[in-house]
């Protein structure tokens with residue numbers, strides 16, 4: 272295959288997770304008796320621009336038939352993250368009622384509601400109908416399309432030039448990353464700033480976060496690769512922040528090339544240097560990953576089999592996409608994990624895709640009193656441990672598999 276960014280022939284494997292169904296294709300009582308479509312899940316690395324990317328395969332469009340929408344406002348920690356982002360951008364770039372803010376992947380208006388509350392004119396881009404509707408109900412104007420050069424040109428012709436654009440957790444999800452990025456160089460005002468947040472490849476590799484890999488996620492981004500993509504599409508990065516979301520993300524700040532409005536920050540220079548020192552621009556950095564991931568899988572599967580042999584009961588917590596990657600890659604089924612607890616009523620009484628493990632409400636955990644609870648969303652480990660502290664009463668223990676197998680004392 273050709274690299275999605277630089278079009279070099281990509282031949283180096285980064286990680287092969289076998290195959291799995293789309294991570295959000297939860298099964299119902301009805302669909303449980305039908306076959307599922309499994310798709311290859313293999314990630315490659317380009318040795319020219321260092322973009323880590325999923326391998327192309329036939330029928331990829333079928334992945335997105337699953338009618339599933341994630342509403343950002345369900346997460347209170349994500350809401351407060353958005354509120355703090357807006358406060359800090361308003362202050363740093365002196366935004367006011369004469370400014371214009373545009374968010375790509377505006378979801379249900381979780382972020383723009385705070386822009387609107389500051390009386391700053393704003394516009395959201397959101398192709399998913401159900402979430403777009405929820406944003407409109409908050410009084411936010413939404414364009415219901417995918418972002419591209421064509422859409423950026425149309426918006427500019429309608430007077431929508433942006434002083435600030437926000438694009439959180441979307442850069443990695445777009446198949447045509449060049450066209451998407453180029454759109455921002457058109458949409459931005461001369462002095463405008465575009466910010467992007469995405470999980471940092473350095474954490475994926477060094478903290479073994481391989482379960483953040485799934486089909487809908489086309490790219491796994493380092494600052495090195497993003498810099499190359501941006502420079503080839505009319506954007507210049509001038510600053511970067513390391514933020515804790517999703518197990519460690521980057522927030523990059525970019526301006527239109529050759530405007531020079533915002534000076535290059537020291538932290539940008541030092542993070543590029545750090546990636547260089549860690550080996551991001553060297554094939555060796557990517558080649559050991561498969562064996563590290565296999566060790567994690569083996570440790571977890573051994574633990575579950577030992578637990579089973581000694582008559583212990585194990586359940587899991589959090590029916591999230593990353594749990595599906597882990598369970599399907601490791602071949603774990605309901606003989607080893609009886610059920611998964613999830614707080615979201617929309618997932619309860621459904622089944623995990625592929626593994627077909629039932630998803631139940633928390634009350635079932637209290638009834639079953641399992642010996643072990645495997646926390647699948649390890650990024651929320653502290654929050655979940657607080658919430659489940661009552662399992663100690665019956666001697667229950669918490670388990671996490673990533674970055675390495677850990678059982679609470």
Ligand SMILES: [Zn+2]
Pocket residue numbers: 274275276277278279317318319320321322
């Ligand atoms: Zn490339």
